[in-house]
Amino acid sequence: MTFYQGQSLADAVREATAVLADAGVPTPRVDAELLAEHLLGVGLGRLRAMLLGDAPAPAGYEELVQERAGRVPLQHITGVAYFRYLELRVGPGVFIPRPETESVVQLVIDHVAGISNPKVVDLGTGSGAIAGSIAHEVPGAEVHAVEFSTFAHAWAAKNLEPLGVILVQGDLRDALPEHNGTFDVVVSNPPYIPAEAIPTEPEVALHDPPEALYGGGADGMELPTAAAASAARLLKPGGYFVMEHAEVQAGWISGMLQRTGRWIDVTTHFDLNGKERATSAVLASTAPDE
């Protein structure tokens, strides 16, 4: 790619689109525009207007396009991930929140609609996408978040402190023992990828932290199983647990929850693409041996 000094914005974006398409970026035109928007500090409407005129390409555009062509995630370059109503700060060391997780947040928001001042915890909060959205969208909610990774915890702190979320650095397996039996909702998007299922997209394989991806064990189910056990520990009787997972894991997760004898109303939920990407359950009032 050889952008020249004084090249028009329209030509630069067209050329960048071709470069990104050659590099295998799935949405080359959108990414070319978003990088230009980022550098120019304008929104899409203004950018489109500038593309119709004779505005010059911004300084530094070629460098950012080259970075994206190297399959560095767009959000790492711009430093921002959009999730529901939030603009989250992200970068190396933290999982980029995904659109399907927005549906998991909606399940929580729908569930707490009739509960005043619900107490909610997000296990494995990453950037804080789930916890931050609930704090932002549910007035009066007391929201806690747990994150193990030092890097992710630092990003979560930036995003969650302004929203009043109580963040702790800890292991979801034994976190918050002082809150046992007190939460209305436990929500989690834990790592769940099987050890051998290495993602093919470079943005994921090279830039999402491994501790955010692999769930442990050949089937990736160690951390999801641990999240369910912690949910049973942290929830009030009748409390609501919802967890994201891969489409192929829906049946396994329902069966795992049912076999414990701790859960009722085990339900699989679809994301906006019609995929079975989350399971919820309600903690039974009595443990099986009571």
Ligand SMILES: C[S@@+](CC[C@H](N)C(=O)[O-])C[C@H]1O[C@@H](n2cnc3c(N)ncnc32)[C@H](O)[C@@H]1O
């Ligand atoms: C798939 S990412 C999800 C992040 C965020 N909740 C979201 O939906 O975008 C899983 C997160 O769990 C964290 N994690 C992994 N193992 C953990 C553990 N044992 N205890 C707490 N957090 C853990 C990872 O560091 C990562 O941030």
